[in-house]
Amino acid sequence: MNLTPESKVLIQGITESPASTLVGLMMKAYGTNVVAGVSPGRGGQELEGIPVFDLVEQAVAAVGHIDTTVILVEPYWVLDAALEAIAAGIRQIAIVTPGVPPLDMVRLVRKAEAMETLVIGPNSPGIIVPDKLLLGTHPKEFYTPGPVGIISRSSTLTYEVALELTNAGLGQSMAVCIGCDAIVGSSFMQWLQILDEDETTEAIVLVGEVGGWSEQAAASYIAEAIDKPVVAYLAGRYAPKGPSLGHAGILISSRAAARTAFGVSAENKMAAFEEANIPVASRPSEIPKLIDKLLKKNQDVS
Numbered sequence: 001m002n003l004t005p006e007s008k009v010l011i012q013g014i015t016e017s018p019a020s021t022l023v024g025l026m027m028k029a030y031g032t033n034v035v036a037g038v039s040p041g042r043g044g045q046e047l048e049g050i051p052v053f054d055l056v057e058q059a060v061a062a063v064g065h066i067d068t069t070v071i072l073v074e075p076y077w078v079l080d081a082a083l084e085a086i087a088a089g090i091r092q093i094a095i096v097t098p099g100v101p102p103l104d105m106v107r108l109v110r111k112a113e114a115m116e117t118l119v120i121g122p123n124s125p126g127i128i129v130p131d132k133l134l135l136g137t138h139p140k141e142f143y144t145p146g147p148v149g150i151i152s153r154s155s156t157l158t159y160e161v162a163l164e165l166t167n168a169g170l171g172q173s174m175a176v177c178i179g180c181d182a183i184v185g186s187s188f189m190q191w192l193q194i195l196d197e198d199e200t201t202e203a204i205v206l207v208g209e210v211g212g213w214s215e216q217a218a219a220s221y222i223a224e225a226i227d228k229p230v231v232a233y234l235a236g237r238y239a240p241k242g243p244s245l246g247h248a249g250i251l252i253s254s255r256a257a258a259r260t261a262f263g264v265s266a267e268n269k270m271a272a273f274e275e276a277n278i279p280v281a282s283r284p285s286e287i288p289k290l291i292d293k294l295l296k297k298n299q300d301v302s
Contacts, residue, residue: 013072015039020072030134035063056088068092079104095121105183119185146171149195152207168288173201188218216272223276229294
């Protein structure tokens with residue numbers, strides 16, 4: 001991982017829409033070292049001091065090695081954009097775009113694993129290291145520097161948990177949303193390892209959801225391999241059955257499908273966390289108290 005204020009950052013799709021342009025300018029204003037943008041057909045332009053190129057390889061040739069790219073292109077262009085970045089030697093990719101075709105993500109994940117590339121997203125606000133670096137769309141006003149790392153499957157819950165920690169005077173070392181789509185590029189386990197090795201992180205908050213199986217795997221991994229204290233929160237435990245829309249609908253439908261096919265349920269996830277001795281908050285507002293308790297316990301032990 002190379003997530004410092006000096007890290008060189010590329011934005012693919014920087015002039016594709018007013019929204020993507022705004023994201024690029026927001027990242028730069030936060031202090032992120034945005035060295036170039038890529039928008040095919042618009043090479044040679046400049047956006048508030050950010051040079052725009054037609055191809056990633058042209059950007060790399062002009063500014064040197066790039067650490068991270070943030071992808072803002074349309075869903076059906078994401079795979080090509082990501083493969084172009086990997087071919088140019090970029091090994092950290094944050095995909096903000098939602099709705100990337102699942103088979104495209106399967107191809108991308110395979111390529112990323114072969115090339116040792118870390119992929120965040122799709123459908124993710126990316127990563128924020130408070131007061132140092134913004135890779136994506138996290139609202140900066142919710143974050144303040146501190147000792148707690150956040151890993152989440154939900155964009156908005158990442159912000160809510162961050163705000164609870166900020167209001168409690170704890171703050172965050174780093175916050176990452178691994179993505180809200182069905183197939184994402186990186187896992188809870190990868191980010192647990194990253195935060196466990198991060199010197200500025202003293203405790204970790206894992207925000208899971210009712211669909212899928214990643215929370216059970218994460219609970220087992222925490223028990224076996226993570227030394228730092230972890231607090232979990234599981235969203236959607238009380239979601240009602242029946243017709244639903246949007247992201248909540250995905251949660252509910254995936255929960256129902258998993259329960260029918262494999263017996264996966266919110267209760268199973270809760271049991272996995274309990275078996276691993278991981279405190280589980282019943283609501284986001286409880287997270288700071290649990291974190292504070294674990295940090296004080298660690299201080300007493302040391």
